[in-house]
Amino acid sequence: MTRRVVITGIGVRAPGGSGTKEFWDLLTAGRTATRRISFFDAAPFRSRVAAEADFFPEAEGFSPREIRRMDRATQFAVACTREAVADSGLEFAGVDPYRVGVSLGSAVASATSLENEYLVMADKGREWLVDPDYLSPHMFDYLSPGVMPAEVAWAAGAEGPVTMVSDGCTSGLDAVGYGVQLIREGSADVMIAGASDTPISPIVLACFDAIKATTTRNDDPEHASRPFDASRNGFVLAEGSAMFVLEEYEAAKARGAQIYAEVTGYATRCNAYHMTGLKKDGREMAEAIRAALDESRIDPTVVDYVNAHGSGTKQNDRHETAAFKIALGQHAYDVPVSSIKSMVGHSLGAIGSIEIAACALAIKHDVVPPTANLHTPDPECDLDYVPLTAREQRVDSVLTVGSGFGGFQSAMILRAPEGVKA
């Protein structure tokens, strides 16, 4: 008998609010959380806006030692894990720890901490032979970030399979896909799955400056993330995390758990084309979508909402619009498609999980979040992108996609339990 996997707990730390409720309020109000970078002086950089999260570790309940020990990205992941575990209502004490695993996505992991340590050890770039006297005991964990999933495992008491999935900007989607696979195949009964990235730092900003991937709309930060709009000129860097409790469906049902959604299909492909560039035709993403629909055993017309990658770069938004047309056919023109990156920015590896949270909440509340800042659509982006205002409508089946450096193209289908809500 096929094991099915459902989401029973959600935790979110995204720009513009703390926790799942504030996140959903932001999205449904169509408010944006992008702003002028405040974490450091961004004056020397080409792109100077970001979606920063107001995250206060003390208020989150972290002890001084935890704050010292955990990198910012780890704190986000652990805070979300705690929220998701509480939300699930699952009594972890009653579950065999070996049957609980962790699958944490992150694209650049401890990049911000690496840079902070570098500045001291290398004296801001003056010493190639970094000074060992200034070596932090946590430096190893910033170099090799296994500690991130480890902290999540400790927070949840997981002793089963634990890993970090680091597929660049599809990490958040792929980490949940990985967790789903482990439950399906019987390697675990419960997975703590999700992603975290806190990349707002000079080196990461410089990376994207160098290839002109981020926006230069510096004089209008609140409206800088403009997916599908003709005036878009790059993505807005962001930070955040979302974590989920995934459970085997029958066990979740038996304990009377709240079920947000079932993950019925997941697929990923590579374009084998370019580390950062996309072909215009979108065929590999279309293939991932086709495979995810196939796995879900549904026709494209069943999809009620498409959560787009919608990063707001010129090439991405056309690429995935083409992919939707191939994979969904005529239905691509009928189904609402939106990008929440217009509001919470692009948090690299984390955003795929944050978007899954948005999809699960869209199913729960029967609301499609909008694409903010979309006033004048790019003529080549000719679908229904739900401009500016959230839309109340029946949402039982959702497609969410991701596209990332390295050529990764991923797609996932989430559905209300038993396909439709009661």
Place this chain on the structure above:
Amino acid sequence: MTSKDGLNDVNGRNARTVITGIGITAPNGLGTEAFWKAVLAGHTGIAPVTRFDASRYAASLAGQIDDFDAAEHLGSRLLPQTDPSTRLALVAADWALTDAGVSPDTLPDYDMGVVTSNALGGFDFTHREFDKLWSKGPDFVSVYESFAWFYAVNTGQISIRHKLRGPSAALVGEQAGGLDALGHARRTIRRGTPLVVAGGVDSALDPWGYVSQLAGGRVTTATDPARAYLPFSADASGYVPGEGGAILVTEDEASARERGVQQIYGELAGYAATFDPAPGSGRPPALRRAAEAALADAGLAPGDIDVVFADGAGVPELDAAEAEAISAVFGAGAVPVTAPKALTGRLYSGGGPLDVATALLSIRDGVIPPTPTGAPVPEAYGLDLVQGAPRDRRVRTALVLARGRHGFNSAVVVRGA
């Protein structure tokens, strides 16, 4: 309805995954046969650090790959955009695919994927870009930095070089992640993708990377390359960091035979992973459970295993814990144990896949490679450690163990084809 990567196992849980190609870049040998010869002869790749002046640092040794000329193997387009670790990974993948007789048109589009593990990222490259940013400014940062650095770089570059468009991924699990990559490759094959290039290669031997490895507190300060990294020895004092690893071609057996594969090194018969409990929880460590679960997954009993390739941390309390786990599974001294990684240093994501490759060669040639000799193995370990000289013995099955800092435990069982 067919699905290449359904969440269900299209090929079934009983479909066999086999290894049909091996590519090795190790400090003591480039290429499978050079490496294997060095391992059997006990030639070490550990030496004083030569890439930079390490005189200010507490440690001074590394497993460096010194005779590797990337330009000889890779096109000029790739050199400016790749870290040393990625160059090694690309060459290892080239060799593995050549060994397996696979080219981009061997199988239909989307039927070949890539799963690598990576624990350190493109760190040497990144260190140089940090320097440019902070000494000259953002305009001087390379257009390649955004992808030369991140952990997915080797998967992406291998995919592009060989036009592999199937399901792919990059996993991080410190020194255990390389075995997880092989486990995920088998999972991907079972879900319907016939061939997955899988393994791990790492390197961080620039000054900042090297010093950051020392921060972990487990790198030896010994200075004699022959007596520095001595797993299970009474005078073990830590490990030596190295660079390199192995990339393997893993395939669905039926598909491999159908395409007329040249050789099958063995079957990836079992895999499992566990995580140690939180510090202070009072619960037992989980390595034993990973080993037992991998054996069960392979349908084997402890008595069926001919050799254990140990994680061999080279840190006394970690060696003792591993010895205890091995003895608990097999009985004291009941199975030969070896740790040839003492000749390369610990290779992070590369360590597990290189051990799997070594185990497959052990099966092929009927010989167990030795662990370099240190002081005697403490009696309390109860280990039959293969030391000094290779041990001739028919090897049909091997258990490979890997552990990662903070509690990762992964285990793979390989079986002769």
